[in-house]
Amino acid sequence: MLLEIDHHSGVPIYRQVIRQIRQQIMTGGLKDGDQLETVRQLAGRLKVNPMTVSKAYSFLEAEGLVERRRGVGLFVAKVEKDQREQIKDQLLKDAVNKAVVMAIQLGVSQEEAAEFFARQYEEYKSKSRR
Amino acid sequence: MLLEIDHHSGVPIYRQVIRQIRQQIMTGGLKDGDQLETVRQLAGRLKVNPMTVSKAYSFLEAEGLVERRRGVGLFVAKVEKDQREQIKDQLLKDAVNKAVVMAIQLGVSQEEAAEFFARQYEEYKSKSRR
């Protein structure tokens, strides 16, 4: 599994790991029961301490996306579809909420804010399609 | 001008100050040329060090919302309407972008994400109307 870390982006490494693995799980790149890359293996590839990877995995476990098996490794959690949707909703809600608060504090109407959101989405999509 | 600080919210004080004053400026509670509350005065009310207030003001100046007059005080910047809109757009863009990135990484379609956004906006609005 490809996983790209930017050591100079200012974004904490473990957060970059969380995002990318979460994306893999949510978009089907990793499926129920698949084993995650070993802590040491991934740490080696990223030239990072194993604890940093372990930290990322812990967050994913807390989110309910991943399950530990002691002495064995970590695996994509086998959960009901509903549950995964719920996790997705929660994550999205947290992210969207901040934007909403900002919009309202700036006195931006719902229509204007929605249009803004749509435009940004388009932009991002077309960028990543290149 | 009313300004509420929560010392236990975990949100840095200077950021709370930034948000609230920005809101005042953007929604017309503070108008072009109005003097901001004195650093010491505001610091006194909030039971906080003057430098903390000064820091908040510095950020607002960097955003272009506020102007310093040495030895005199800080004032709401007199700018073209266009310019203020531009600042607003930039702030909103930054906030919205994170939500958009999350939505895309979660594999959420534009329609679904937009609906999500709208719902959150409604919720927040109705909460603050109470």
Place this chain on the structure above:
DNA sequence: TATAGTGTATTAGTATAGTAATACACTTGG
């Protein structure tokens, strides 16, 4: 021009976040 009012540069202290080193505990398979 002196005083009382502005804001701030500099410095320091504290808390928190991020990363790493080390030693440990669990599981599986031969």
Place this chain on the structure above:
DNA sequence: CCAAGTGTATTACTATACTAATACACTATA
């Protein structure tokens, strides 16, 4: 049952963020 593979608890180091203390510089005006 032990060796080689998992992950991790504990501890420590470093960098950064936040707040505060202090002393200073600028401006208006009486």
